[in-house]
Amino acid sequence: MDELPADEKRSRAPVRRRGREPGGPRAHRFKVSFNDAELAIIEAAADRENQALASWVGQASLAVATELVVPVSADAKVVLQELIRSRGQLRRVGNNLNQVAYALNAEGEVTNAQISAVLALVNETVRHVDEATLQVMRERRPRS
Numbered sequence: 852m853d854e855l856p857a858d859e860k861r862s863r864a865p866v867r868r869r870g871r872e873p874g875g876p877r878a879h880r881f882k883v884s885f886n887d888a889e890l891a892i893i894e895a896a897a898d899r900e901n902q903a904l905a906s907w908v909g910q911a912s913l914a915v916a917t918e919l920v921v922p923v924s925a926d927a928k929v930v931l932q933e934l935i936r937s938r939g940q941l942r943r944v945g946n947n948l949n950q951v952a953y954a955l956n957a958e959g960e961v962t963n964a965q966i967s968a969v970l971a972l973v974n975e976t977v978r979h980v981d982e983a984t985l986q987v988m989r990e991r992r993p994r995s
Contacts, residue, residue, distance in 0.1 A: 931987070933979065934983045934984070934987070938980075940976045944969065947972065948973075951965060
């Protein structure tokens with residue numbers, strides 16, 4: 852086996868391994884098979900987390916099985932990002948509505964244009980949230 856140059860040996864971080872569980876030693880083993888493309892994806896994910904390959908596979912599968920993590924498609928990520936963005940927009944709209952209410956209570960002067968602008972923003976934001984919510988609902992798999 853070829854030795855790595857000394858400077859490359861030092862630059863690699865040690866690989867993190869899965870910690871011991873209070874339930875005792877992990878005596879049950881099984882074989883998992885991947886094709887070359889799948890293995891490359893799994894190896895890249897384990898490398899990103901600085902974990903040994905078997906450790907990453909074990910931790911990821913337990914997280915999904917115990918529903919600590921729910922896998923989502925790439926499309927669902929985009930939809931979730933839209934929901935997060937819309938939530939922030941709704942927060943800002945709520946602030947605008949509070950300003951309109953304050954102006955009405957303090958001065959009694961709010962123009963129809965101001966009210967129309969706030970309502971248009973509310974309608975647009977609610978439409979975005981509705982669309983994203985429907986998309987998530989379509990992709991959601993039923994629990995068995």
